[in-house]
Amino acid sequence: MSAHPAVLMRLVASAYAAAEKAGAIVRRVLHSGELGIVEKTGANDLQTLADRLAQQSICASLSKRFPKITIIGEEELTAEEVREDLIESGQAEAVLQMGCPAEYKDLKEEELVVWVDPLDGTKEYTEAAKRLGFPAGSQRWRAESDGSQLLSAARWLLDNVTVLIGIAHGGKAIAGVINQPFYNYQLGSSADLGRSMWGMLGLGAFGVELQDVPGDRRIVTTTRSHSNKVVTDCVDAMEPHEVIRVGGAGNKIIQLIEGKASAYVFASPGCKKWDTCATEAILHAVGGKLTDMHGNAYCYDANVQHMNSAGVLATLRNHHYYVSRVPQSVLQALKTG
Numbered sequence: 001m002s003a004h005p006a007v008l009m010r011l012v013a014s015a016y017a018a019a020e021k022a023g024a025i026v027r028r029v030l031h032s033g034e035l036g037i038v039e040k041t042g043a044n045d046l047q048t049l050a051d052r053l054a055q056q057s058i059c060a061s062l063s064k065r066f067p068k069i070t071i072i073g074e075e076e077l078t079a080e081e082v083r084e085d086l087i088e089s090g091q092a093e094a095v096l097q098m099g100c101p102a103e104y105k106d107l108k109e110e111e112l113v114v115w116v117d118p119l120d121g122t123k124e125y126t127e128a129a130k131r132l133g134f135p136a137g138s139q140r141w142r143a144e145s146d147g148s149q150l151l152s153a154a155r156w157l158l159d160n161v162t163v164l165i166g167i168a169h170g171g172k173a174i175a176g177v178i179n180q181p182f183y184n185y186q187l188g189s190s191a192d193l194g195r196s197m198w199g200m201l202g203l204g205a206f207g208v209e210l211q212d213v214p215g216d217r218r219i220v221t222t223t224r225s226h227s228n229k230v231v232t233d234c235v236d237a238m239e240p241h242e243v244i245r246v247g248g249a250g251n252k253i254i255q256l257i258e259g260k261a262s263a264y265v266f267a268s269p270g271c272k273k274w275d276t277c278a279t280e281a282i283l284h285a286v287g288g289k290l291t292d293m294h295g296n297a298y299c300y301d302a303n304v305q306h307m308n309s310a311g312v313l314a315t316l317r318n319h320h321y322y323v324s325r326v327p328q329s330v331l332q333a334l335k336t337g
């Protein structure tokens with residue numbers, strides 16, 4: 001470890017530990033069967049106890065160690081004392097051991113903005129809970145005999161869930177951490193549950209293996225629960241060989257990095273800065289690109305509007321092709337601004 005790791009490295013190391021703790025909270029709430037679901041703007045915009053506790057945990061943990069950083073979380077929570085057991089004070093050693101890229105060495109705490117999505121894919125999280133028989137049958141989760149069957153029933157829904165912590169400087173997403181709390185669940189109770197990955201511009205991404213989509217196939221990944229005609233028209237305009245509909249912005253960016261999809265196409269203003277800051281940083285760290293539907297970059301300053309109102313288009317390769325295919329009608333519907 002370097003004697004005095006740069007603030008950015010210490011922040012990512014703390015964010016990594018905080019994301020792991022948040023992932024554990026997300027698992028624990030599911031297992032408890034008491035999801036505490038609240039509708040925010042409607043039935044497709046939900047908040048659960050896991051979203052609330054995970055955000056409290058991440059924000060309190062980071063602001064305790066880095067009091068001058070601006071932290072913006074998805075959930076609007078009442079100001080209350082955060083329980084001591086929710087505070088994570090650990091830091092990932094593997095991050096602290098890495099050298100900081102020269103251009104970020106002297107960044108100051110007060111220049112950094114952290115965007116937190118404590119649980120991305122909440123809709124799918126609640127659906128998985130329902131399929132698993134929660135809350136009424138929560139004992140069933142613990143019964144090993146039918147555990148694997150129940151797990152496979154909710155299989156890919158649980159993969160949709162991630163915890164996202166993005167770090168921005170000068171309006172640019174420069175680093176991010178993603179925790180996928182249910183990764184490996186299909187291997188049964190003996191496997192380690194969950195995984196974390198992180199990335200930084202100039203360093204690359206860690207905890208995830210970069211793979212290309214086999215052949216030249218255009219596999220488009222998009223929303224499964226927030227679709228409309230503009231969204232589907234835009235997907236069709238890409239002339240995809242295959243379309244995958246899954247939940248979560250974090251999950252879809254992981255699909256791009258792992259070669260399961262070639263483009264994330266979402267012609268809707270529904271995604272917010274906390275969905276794209278961490279994911280953009282990690283994708284850009286491995287040479288990919290995330291923009292609006294016009295091909296313009298998003299800004300992650302603390303004072304920007306939260307909505308990504310001109311949509312989200314993300315790729316590992318051939319970004320220009322996908323931008324060039326966006327129909328005029330979509331560009332009209334999703335103006336930059």
Ligand code: AMP
Nearest residue numbers: 045121223224225226247248249270271
């Ligand atoms: P999805 O691909 O539908 O899971 O969306 C990715 C992220 O954007 C998730 O955090 C969703 O909650 C959010 N999102 C997308 N569309 C909407 C919408 N119409 N209303 C609220 N949140 C949305």
Ligand code: MG
Nearest residue numbers: 117120121275
């Ligand atoms: Mg989200």
Ligand code: MG
Nearest residue numbers: 074117119120
């Ligand atoms: Mg969320």
